[in-house]
Amino acid sequence: MAAVIELKGITKRFPGVLANDHIDLTINEQEVFAIVGENGAGKTTLMNIIYGLYQPDSGKIIIKGKERRISGPGDAIALGIGMVHQHFMLIPVFTVAENVVLGTEPTKYGGYLDLERARREVKEFSEKFGMKIDPDARVEHISVGMQQRVEIIKALFRGADILILDEPTAALTPLETQELFETIRSLKAQGKTVIFISHKLQEVLTIADRIAVLRNGKAVGVVDAKSATTTQLARMMVGRDVILEYEKAPPRLGDVLLEAHNLVAQNDRGVTTVKGVSFHLRSGEILGIAGVEGNGQTELVEVLTGLRAPLSGEIRIKGKPFFRPDAKSLRRSGMAHIPADRHKLGLVLPFNVAENLILGMHNLPPFARGNGLNREAIEEFAQSKVLEFDIRPHDYKIKANKLSGGNQQKVIVAREISSKPEIMIASQPTRGLDVGATEFVHKQLLEERDKGKAVLLVSLELDEILSLSDRIAVMYGGEIVAAFDSREATEEEIGLCMLGAKRQEHVYV
């Protein structure tokens, strides 16, 4: 097999960071080449260099045997390189066909847009690579998985034979991920080269032929996917042994702290998405709620944390009913919440780290003295949490929007744990985090459990649920359809319940 891309000694420096440090890689024709690494390891920088968005400070790029200078995406496209970014670059009000031809619109009569030809060509393309898509659908109306297909077709339409996919599965449901993998296989069969960036190890092992691991801007090794294991990759990524399975002591169960009775709730569009959910949660245990995205978990968590009013049903904390739960009174009764969307809910990004660390506790002593803020106490607290939770850089005066995703999540976790809760509701607490940060959050949750707190873990990652939970409930279509003791549960059975193929008759959670 011939090499299509050879990178020799690529180095790229950003203010304060050596993003790529003498990286040498060879990517062969017609292979799926994965690049893994923690957040901040330099994966995206490297891809942006290949795509011409950044210029390397030193090093050579050899494309199909010739040394090239790629000074912009235009050069990259001309060389047959296409890139699908993590955040799609589509125009929502345009149709699929209009988005695909954008920038290379076919014309007729010298200047008129030939939409008919565009539709036809888009259709041909999608059939050729086995990607079903309606060229006339508006992009704003199609699913994320479909939008990704549009991006892929767009790249192929411009003549790409090397396709870079930057974290393509980050926003996909498991089913959509499977479909994406089918597409990647068919692309490979038709002679395309795919570069797949990810930090999800299991996925990479499934789809890739070879895997390169980056750490702190250096390429630490390239391994054959057939012979690699997740443990080995994790060690290469983090530079030390990573615990992927936790040793847990059996739960020391205490009183029931949180009860939900027949909760019913609607989403913002008025569709009832939580249809009578009941469960109870004891001190000293982790109850995992598994489910495919969009089965009511988001609304359930919002109801439980007082962000959404339920239509009916009741929440009890330590036996005390809350008919109109609101965030303030729930927090006062000892509830903490690690939200799924850290930018929307968890942080005030223009606030500095110290201000974010007291959010929700800002009106309680010692941070508040009457209506005055006690700045000494706030700064002292921030300093100790920044060190305790290793929030980097170790400067609490830095704005939250300057932190990496992992460190932002650490701020939230530090804050919610420091509020000394009795009930911790963690919703997708490791979304978008790399192996090291994920391990950190998991350990914190297990520590809370061992301290006798009640933890409700809602996650889309079945692995996460299986490795942390004591009991597992499965949500499908707004209901809890099955419940398991985690020691008895199997991945297959839970998977079937998640997809709605199976349900238990009497569910008691």
Next chain:
Amino acid sequence: MSEKIGNPDSTSLTLAPSRRISYERVVDFLVPIVCIILGFLVGMFLIAIAGKNPFGAYYALIKGAFGSLSNISESLLKAAVLMFTGLSVGLAFRCGLFNIGAEGQFMVGAISAAFIGHWVSLPPYLHIPLVFIFSGIAAGIWGLIAGWLKVTRGVHEVISTIMLNWVAYYLIQNWLVTGPMAVKPSASTQIVTSEAGTAPIYSTAKLWRFLAEPPNAVGRIALIVLIFLLSFFIAYLLLKKRPGLRKINWLLSLIISLVLTGLSGYFIYQWHYGIPGVRLNMGIFFSLAAVAFVFWLLYRTVTGYEIRASGYNPNAARYAGINVKGKIMLSMFLAGALAGFGGVLMVCGTEFKFPGVFPGGYGFDGIAMALIGQNHPIGIMLSAILFGFIRGGATAMQLPPYQIHKSFADIIQGSVVLFIAAYYIIRYLLMLPMRRRE
């Protein structure tokens, strides 16, 4: 992108991002200053195009602004009012609200001051506070209407405050000032339409022009007490930060403040002369106090923290148990009251009535002050002082030999706002040296 900026996980280089960030802080501070300089350059260019000598014109501007005590006084009078309307817009903005309604709130404050000033008779030490309280509440309610419409009906505050401006305008200027509150013509005075307006306020409601009139006996005592309290408070705050003095800081502050009070008391006792016609009044101190109050409220209190959190990210604020709707209403009330105080300053400080020809625009200029001052109370104070002087100076530029229309001040202000709107471009340019060095 996330891999580019300040990757904190790379161990060897964790110190470098902090240096960059401190540079960024300096740049954030520099941006408005650069914008102001650019605004002056644009003004210079326009004067040159008009065929006049820009250097001479700017000399006239500076002379007009600082040339005499009376000129400085006129500039500071404008600055005092601009500070209030600027704070009004800036405070609302910190809660994520764009208060276009400062103009209307200003009018409501002014008419309320004219009402209490003329229809109530009290000694000055009660009359002036009553004017401020009543006008603050009235103008605050005017602002609150927009806040209430937003939280209950989802009406965007830009729309409602613009409309409330017109409601205030017609209600006050076309009805109250020409109707129920109009000054009654008497046989001895001929009222010219342009000089009409409401009946003049009692002298007890007039703000003391401290450069023109020496204080009376009550005023002297009040001043001495005030100086004592203020100096004690400031000394205490400053000494509190020194850990070695913690135990005796109240005693030290007492000594310092007594010395200061004694010294100033002597001068106050000797104070017998005034410079007639200098209109600067104690309103400027109310403006400065408002700057301190807004700063304290926003950055030193739980309420301010909640206001800022609600403004930056209402979802996160709700998540943290903050009553976002309450904060919106509170902010709009305070914004209205602040703009209303600007109206009080105009009526009780310079006009002594609600004039028939209303000197409008202070409310809208407040938007510019807030933008140029980056919505920070100190920034708003500085920009209000600057533009107070530019306006004061522009009046002098109208005279021969330059004869440049006084709207020239608006041109400078407008171009500074335009440059502020190009914030990111200017910030990018200022960050270039840092990029190079890296």
